[in-house]
Structures are given as C-alpha cells and as structure tokens.
Amino acid sequence: MPPAADPSFPAVTRLAPSPTGALHLGNARTFLWNWALARSRGWRIVLRIDDLDGPRIKAGADAGAIDDLRWLGLDWDDGPYYQRAELSPYTAALDSLRARGLAYPCVCTRKEIEQAQSAPHAEDHEVRYPGTCRHRAISAQASSAQTSEPAAWRLIVPDDPVVFDDMIQGRQVVNVQAQVGDFVIATKAGLPAYQLAAVVDDARQGVTDVVRGDDLIGSTGRQIWLYRLLGLGSPPRHWHLPLVLGPDGRRLAKRHGDTRLAWYRDQCVAAERVVGLLAFWAGLSAERTPCPARDFAQAFDPARLPPGPIVFTPEDHAWLLQR
Numbered sequence: 049m050p051p052a053a054d055p056s057f058p059a060v061t062r063l064a065p066s067p068t069g070a071l072h073l074g075n076a077r078t079f080l081w082n083w084a085l086a087r088s089r090g091w092r093i094v095l096r097i098d099d100l101d102g103p104r105i106k107a108g109a110d111a112g113a114i115d116d117l118r119w120l121g122l123d124w125d126d127g128p129y130y131q132r133a134e135l136s137p138y139t140a141a142l143d144s145l146r147a148r149g150l151a152y153p154c155v156c157t158r159k160e161i162e163q164a165q166s167a168p169h170a171e172d173h174e175v176r177y178p179g180t181c182r183h184r185a186i187s188a189q190a191s192s193a194q195t196s197e198p199a200a201w202r203l204i205v206p207d208d209p210v211v212f213d214d215m216i217q218g219r220q221v222v223n224v225q226a227q228v229g230d231f232v233i234a235t236k237a238g239l240p241a242y243q244l245a246a247v248v249d250d251a252r253q254g255v256t257d258v259v260r261g262d263d264l265i266g267s268t269g270r271q272i273w274l275y276r277l278l279g280l281g282s283p284p285r286h287w288h289l290p291l292v293l294g295p296d297g298r299r300l301a302k303r304h305g306d307t308r309l310a311w312y313r314d315q316c317v318a319a320e321r322v323v324g325l326l327a328f329w330a331g332l333s334a335e336r337t338p339c340p341a342r343d344f345a346q347a348f349d350p351a352r353l354p355p356g357p358i359v360f361t362p363e364d365h366a367w368l369l370q371r
C-alpha cells in the first residue's frame with residue numbers, strides 16, 4: 049500500500065532505483081542530490097523499487113541498491129514499495145483508458161514493445177510509432193473483427209504540445225505525438241510499461257517532486273499526458289539533472305571501467321569520499337574533500353550546480369582511491 053498523505057510534509061519525492069544492476073557513481077549522484085534536496089526542504093521521501101522497469105531485472109539487485117543507498121548515508125520515510133507486489137492499480141488505470149477509447153491494442157514487433165517496457169535512457173534510440181495498429185483498430189471495429197494475437201496497449205496521444213517548467217532545465221515544450229507517437233502503456237506479457245507504472249505510482253504515492261537524470265526528460269511529456277488522461281490532478285514538478293559523462297563525453301557506463309559503488313567499497317573507499325566527490329560535482333566545495341551525506345544536505349543549494357554535464361575524470365577516480 050502507498051503511504052497515506054501526511055500533512056506535516058509539504059512535499060513528497062521518491063527514490064526509484066530499477067533493480068537491473070548495481071548502482072554506479074552516476075546513480076549515486078542522482079540519488080544523493082534527490083535525497084539532499086528533500087532533506088534540506090523537509091520533504092517526505094518514499095523508496096520505490098521499480099521492479100517492473102525493463103526485462104533485465106536481476107535477482108538481488110534491489111537489496112544491493114538499498115544497501116548502497118544506506119552505505120552512502122541516505123534514508124527514507126516510507127518503503128521500500130515494490131511495483132510487482134500489487135498490479136491492480138496499473139490494471140485499473142489501463143482499464144479506465146481502454147473503457148474510454150483512449151488506448152488500443154497493438155500487435156507490432158516484440159522489439160518495439162520491449163523497448164517501451166523500461167525507462168528510456170539516453171542512447172536508447174527511440175523511433176516514432178506511425179500508428180499502424182490505431183488504423184487497424186478502427187477498421188477492425190468497423191468490421192467487428194476480433195484478433196486473438198497477444199497485444200500490447202498504446203495510448204492515443206493528442207497531437208498537441210505539452211509545456212512544463214523544469215526546475216533545472218527551464219521551460220520545455222514537447223509534442224509527444226511528433227516525438228514518439230502513440231506510446232506503449234502495457235506490454236504483450238500483460239505488464240504495465242514504465243510510463244504507466246511511474247505515473248500511477250507517483251500519483252498514488254502523492255509525489256510532488258520528481259528528481260532524475262536528464263536522459264529521462266523525454267519521458268516527462270508522456271507522463272504529463274497520462275496524468276491528464278487519467279484525471280490524476282497536477283503532475284509533479286520535475287528536476288532533471290545533467291548527466292554524468294565519461295571523459296569521452298558519453299554517458300557514464302561500463303565502457304569507462306568499473307564505477308559501481310560496490311567496486312569502490314571492495315577497495316575500502318569510504319562513503320565520505322564518494323559523497324565528497326559528488327559534493328565537488330554539485331558545486332558545493334571548491335575542491336575534493338571527504339564529506340558525510342548529512343553535511344552534503346546541509347550545504348546543499350541547487351543554485352550552485354554547475355551548468356552543463358558533469359564529467360567523471362581520471363583525477364576523480366585517482367582521488368577516490370587515495371588513502
């Protein structure tokens with residue numbers, strides 16, 4: 049069950065790891081930032097495990113993520129809540145869209161639909177869906193034909209721009225129909241897709257502030273449409289953080305070496321050192337200095353975030369390993 053609204057907290061945010069692998073420095077940056085923003089402003093924090101997010105869920109990765117977050121010095125007020133624990137809220141949302149003719153079944157390729165199941169990060173090349181099955185659905189209705197093929201479900205996306213003011217990136221105007229077309233909200237396997245699961249949970253958990261990497265900024269327009277079409281009230285405010293890149297300018301990933309927190313822990317690097325590097329990246333300190341998470345939260349000021357992407361350099365790595 050989601051936490052009940054608590055009037056003593058003015059706002060609610062969520063830490064939402066996907067248990068698809070171990071947390072690395074880029075994830076740590078986003079979670080620490082999210083946590084410090086919340087703690088410095090008295091927001092409530094919900095821990096949500098996005099275990100519907102993607103076909104690559106790994107057994108034990110949820111416990112690993114929770115352990116890494118605690119090791120960094122983070123805490124939360126509610127949760128962990130697991131999306132897979134209760135599918136009925138997502139089914140109810142899908143049923144409501146279907147009943148009002150706002151979604152249609154789609155039998156297009158498995159690859160397209162699998163891509164839609166997980167949160168689309170930078171470098172996931174998204175293509176616009178041309179509406180093939182929307183047209184099919186209309187002609188099938190006309191001839192009362194039924195299909196027994198397993199189908200995914202797509203939202204009928206209006207061809208209108210969505211405008212939102214990102215707290216970091218400023219005003220954004222997106223036309224979701226032009227960008228990705230009618231997007232998948234439930235997979236052929238009968239599971240809610242990332243966009244639907246995220247919106248249903250953010251709404252029922254009372255989330256007012258979503259903080260995440262800006263590789264997910266493209267999802268926000270889609271999520272705002274779902275808020276509107278499901279009648280869920282005002283969407284949350286969004287804070288999209290510039291991505292952490294490797295020295296080659298690409299999103300921090302395995303190709304840049306092992307940046308998992310677990311790896312640094314194995315090398316006996318203290319959490320204060322990792323947080324110290326993240327404080328340096330956040331513009332909170334002029335040089336790299338070890339720093340506990342609570343000091344990070346005390347010094348935290350979003351206005352000090354340097355503009356542009358953050359680059360994880362060989363000097364950062366060497367400093368983490370210094371004794």
Ligand code: GLU
Nearest residue numbers: 064065066098167246260
């Ligand atoms: N669970 C998602 C991820 O780790 C984040 C989703 C979100 O913040 O909306 O990529």
